[in-house]
Amino acid sequence: MKTPKTDVWQGTLALMVLKTLETLGSLHGYGIARRIEQTSGDLLEVNYGTLYPALLKLEQEGYIASEWGVSENNRKAKFYTLTRAGRKQLEKQAREWEQTTAIIARFFASGETPS
Amino acid sequence: MRAMRATLVRLVSIFDRDRLDRELAAELESHLAMHIDDNLRSGMTAAEARRQALLKLGGMTQVTQRYRERRGLPLLENLVRDLRFAARMLYRNPGFTAVAVLTLALGIGVNTAIFSVVNAVILRPLPFPEPSRLVMVWATNLEAGRTEDVASYPDFADWRARSRSFERLAAFTNRGMTIASREQTELVRAVQATPGFFETLGVAPALGRTFRPDEGEPGAARVALLSDSAWKRFFGGRAEILGQTIRANEEVYTIVGVMAPDFRVSFSPGLPEQIYVPLVRDPSRGHGFLRVLGRLRPEVRRPAAQAEMDVITAGLARQYKQKVGARVVPLAEALVGKVQTGLVILLGVVTLVLLIACTNVASLLLARSASRQKELALRAALGASRRRLLQQLITESMLLSVAGGALGLLLASGTAHLLARLLAQNFEIPRIESTSMDGWVLGFTLVLSLATGLLCGAVFAPVTAAASLDQSLRESGRTATGGVRGRRLRGALVVIEIALALVLLAGAGVLLRHLWVLRATPPGFAPENVLTASLSLPENRFAEAAVRWSFFEELQTRAATLPGASSAALVSSLPLGNGWDSLQFHIVGRPDPAPDGGFSANFNIVSPGYFRTMGIPVRAGRELTPQDVAGAPGVIVVNETAAHRFWPGESAIGQRIVLPDAGADGDAVLTVVGVTGDVRQMGLGSEPRPEIFLNYLQPAPPWPWLTLVVRTGADPAALAGAVKRLARSIDRDVPLSEVRTLEQVLAASVAEPRVYTLLVGLFAALALTLAAVGLYGVVSYTVTQRTPEMGVRLALGADRAGVVRLVLRQGLGLALAGAAIGLPASLAVTRLLAHWMPGTRPGAPLTFAAVVALLIAVALAATWVPARRASRVDPTVALRWD
Numbered sequence: 003m004k005t006p007k008t009d010v011w012q013g014t015l016a017l018m019v020l021k022t023l024e025t026l027g028s029l030h031g032y033g034i035a036r037r038i039e040q041t042s043g044d045l046l047e048v049n050y051g052t053l054y055p056a057l058l059k060l061e062q063e064g065y066i067a068s069e070w071g072v073s074e075n076n077r078k079a080k081f082y083t084l085t086r087a088g089r090k091q092l093e094k095q096a097r098e099w100e101q102t103t104a105i106i107a108r109f110f111a112s113g114e115t116p117s
Numbered sequence: 118m119r120a121m122r123a124t125l126v127r128l129v130s131i132f133d134r135d136r137l138d139r140e141l142a143a144e145l146e147s148h149l150a151m152h153i154d155d156n157l158r159s160g161m162t163a164a165e166a167r168r169q170a171l172l173k174l175g176g177m178t179q180v181t182q183r184y185r186e187r188r189g190l191p192l193l194e195n196l197v198r199d200l201r202f203a204a205r206m207l208y209r210n211p212g213f214t215a216v217a218v219l220t221l222a223l224g225i226g227v228n229t230a231i232f233s234v235v236n237a238v239i240l241r242p243l244p245f246p247e248p249s250r251l252v253m254v255w256a257t258n259l260e261a262g263r264t265e266d267v268a269s270y271p272d273f274a275d276w277r278a279r280s281r282s283f284e285r286l287a288a289f290t291n292r293g294m295t296i297a298s299r300e301q302t303e304l305v306r307a308v309q310a311t312p313g314f315f316e317t318l319g320v321a322p323a324l325g326r327t328f329r330p331d332e333g334e335p336g337a338a339r340v341a342l343l344s345d346s347a348w349k350r351f352f353g354g355r356a357e358i359l360g361q362t363i364r365a366n367e368e369v370y371t372i373v374g375v376m377a378p379d380f381r382v383s384f385s386p387g388l389p390e391q392i393y394v395p396l397v398r399d400p401s402r403g404h405g406f407l408r409v410l411g412r413l414r415p416e417v418r419r420p421a422a423q424a425e426m427d428v429i430t431a432g433l434a435r436q437y438k439q440k441v442g443a444r445v446v447p448l449a450e451a452l453v454g455k456v457q458t459g460l461v462i463l464l465g466v467v468t469l470v471l472l473i474a475c476t477n478v479a480s481l482l483l484a485r486s487a488s489r490q491k492e493l494a495l496r497a498a499l500g501a502s503r504r505r506l507l508q509q510l511i512t513e514s515m516l517l518s519v520a521g522g523a524l525g526l527l528l529a530s531g532t533a534h535l536l537a538r539l540l541a542q543n544f545e546i547p548r549i550e551s552t553s554m555d556g557w558v559l560g561f562t563l564v565l566s567l568a569t570g571l572l573c574g575a576v577f578a579p580v581t582a583a584a585s586l587d588q589s590l591r592e593s594g595r596t597a598t599g600g601v602r603g604r605r606l607r608g609a610l611v612v613i614e615i616a617l618a619l620v621l622l623a624g625a626g627v628l629l630r631h632l633w634v635l636r637a638t639p640p641g642f643a644p645e646n647v648l649t650a651s652l653s654l655p656e657n658r659f660a661e662a663a664v665r666w667s668f669f670e671e672l673q674t675r676a677a678t679l680p681g682a683s684s685a686a687l688v689s690s691l692p693l694g695n696g697w698d699s700l701q702f703h704i705v706g707r708p709d710p711a712p713d714g715g716f717s718a719n720f721n722i723v724s725p726g727y728f729r730t731m732g733i734p735v736r737a738g739r740e741l742t743p744q745d746v747a748g749a750p751g752v753i754v755v756n757e758t759a760a761h762r763f764w765p766g767e768s769a770i771g772q773r774i775v776l777p778d779a780g781a782d783g784d785a786v787l788t789v790v791g792v793t794g795d796v797r798q799m800g801l802g803s804e805p806r807p808e809i810f811l812n813y814l815q816p817a818p819p820w821p822w823l824t825l826v827v828r829t830g831a832d833p834a835a836l837a838g839a840v841k842r843l844a845r846s847i848d849r850d851v852p853l854s855e856v857r858t859l860e861q862v863l864a865a866s867v868a869e870p871r872v873y874t875l876l877v878g879l880f881a882a883l884a885l886t887l888a889a890v891g892l893y894g895v896v897s898y899t900v901t902q903r904t905p906e907m908g909v910r911l912a913l914g915a916d917r918a919g920v921v922r923l924v925l926r927q928g929l930g931l932a933l934a935g936a937a938i939g940l941p942a943s944l945a946v947t948r949l950l951a952h953w954m955p956g957t958r959p960g961a962p963l964t965f966a967a968v969v970a971l972l973i974a975v976a977l978a979a980t981w982v983p984a985r986r987a988s989r990v991d992p993t994v995a996l997r998w999d
Contacts, residue, residue: 030147030148030151031144031148032147032148032151032152033151049173049174049175050148050174050175051174051175051176051179051180051183052175052183054141054145054180054183054184055183055186055187058184058187058188059123062122062123062126062127062187063119063120063122063123064119064122073147073151075151075154077147077150077154078143078147079147079148079151080140080143080144
């Protein structure tokens, strides 16, 4: 029916969560999931359930913090924010990511792929 | 760093599960609510909106489960859950738990007790700085078979001057010294040591100084260091002790120092040495009396030092035409000596006991797991993996063994000091009194408990888990017997147990037989009603023979006339004691057996009346008499072995020997006047050697110490006080020590085999009991299993005796299989035992037959109870069983 969507794998999901929180500040789990889907142009299929263990892991590692609050629709929700450690981690991972993609890109741009 | 933080958070979360569960539920609920709101806004029906939201979430339960796995530490939580479950299982089966825990406690407890002794005696480092660098340098004479001999002063001095491996080399000797105080004179242990001795050990005195180098030279002023206890006892611990004097061996010594309270050189039990005096240079190269102590240089290893000493002693041997070598051994090892082997063997014995206990518990666990098959199958059906089942079963056996270990530790802490006392009373074991439950013993027990649990688990868990995965829930609890594998395994375990028990029984049997043989050996004298006492004479005042004689004569004469005494005598080496002296001599009219040596025999110096007092029969000729004095012709008495060895086929009476350097002016020519019965001079287990008795009234090599023997009409111990008073009244500075009856001396001479027999016998009995319990368990279980079958047999007319035979045959089969495996193992083990304790006979047929008979009898007894039960099965009940 639809075009096949890519599943998000764990490490990448964590990076996306951190980036989303950096952009939007404080956000609840549902919001983060929707935002990731939108940003990907609906190319990514986020199983919302996988998001919560990922959020828990980031919180255990101290990269994000959580707090109960009230959503725009007046719903009680748990809001996540980036900590200072999280900001540093994001910078570091973003750099690593860029490096990796640059290297991969160079491989494909070189045009020396064997036929 | 981050991972650690996360682990910590996860660990904390375990204890806050309920609150966190509520929080997750709230979060997921709000998530769904927001999602449903959005779906409604996009025009879905309420039902569809909810369905889509749940779908997208991936299922409430699944999310919760994954979230929980991330939140806590599943491994740890499983362990805690398993432990709680195991504890509940054990609590619900108190009978099973009690038997299993007690079995393991006995097995682990005996190991802990023996280990605590091994730890104190062998493993614990010596209380000196860098003890691993301390060595003992024994003199050796390999031709004479002596590997731990004392060295002479000149040899020691040459070693010290020529070697480079040692930072320091010092020599010392243990001796007795009489210390006179106002009230009395007493004999105390003393150490004579070369200057530098304390520095070699690396200790400083608590007060004052150690010996100066010049104090080891002849003619130096007499100085002494006191032990802490001597300081307190003789001087009341007064501070102004330095410069005071003390009378020791009838000489006046100036006190220059006091050692710390815990310092001691002699680690053997009893009062440690009380006084230290300098060892003065001794010019005789033939006079060996020193123990040489060394501290290796930090970079030198023992083999290198040994190699250097080999070169040095080879040079000395050429230079002085002697046969003295040297052997460098770690000091700790030198102090422990022969006891080490005994302790290691005991440790081996208790390891076997623990293996039997462990086998027993594994077998019990297997039996029980059969009745738990339903529960396990249910777990398997609900999705427990094989790994989880194994984990849970092994947790159970570990919990059992740790509980057993804790109880064992309690048992051991109660019995270890009893064991230490038993050993200390019968052996010279250094440091045995320091036996205690220290950290090493606790660690040993913990590791042993865990290993035991793991071993039990490893034996029973795989079979059990496999059986429960195989079997479906359909099968009833009774017919599911843990599978054929389980049944076979249980049989095999019992066979192993019986084989191990047989090995221990055989060892105990061989030791017991050895002890019996020793006790049945006639010592060659009549030990009843004889009192013995050692005395040592102050050298200087008794240097002249005439002075010694008059003292001896008065002592002997007056002791013989004490009320209750019938005769008294003196002897230089009491039979069964530790000492004997071997001398070389020539036989008149006979060439020497070797160019550089004469005939060799034990020499003993005795007073007239010795043979009568000891009850040693005179076979030919006469005893030594008071008429054989210095001016009269020199006479000797020989034992039968000497008579046969030296004058085979002819009468020994009237034959003459030449004893070099024994007479007043050179060689002494001595005539045999009597032949006496053989005495087991060197111990009940040693064949008599040729022995020659000299009369102490005639010129003889000087003997500073003697034993007084007094034959009495009644209980000899009653005379002990009178004999002590007598010696003091003759000369108040000659104290008696070691006042014992001859029967006590006889008993002490077999103390070593007696103690080992007692301990090994005790452990073997324990092993046999455990094996019997194991056999009973297996047979009894089978009988329960086969109750319907027995019922059918009985209903069809089988007689009850037949049923009993059927069950007995099973038990007997297992016992015989165990014996078949155990016998060759026992042979090998008893052969090792004979190597260690000479005189024991490995594989003595009668001993082995007796041991196997005992084993079979116990096996039949253990099988008899379930067999009787099987024969009493009521057919109607049995057929309705299940």
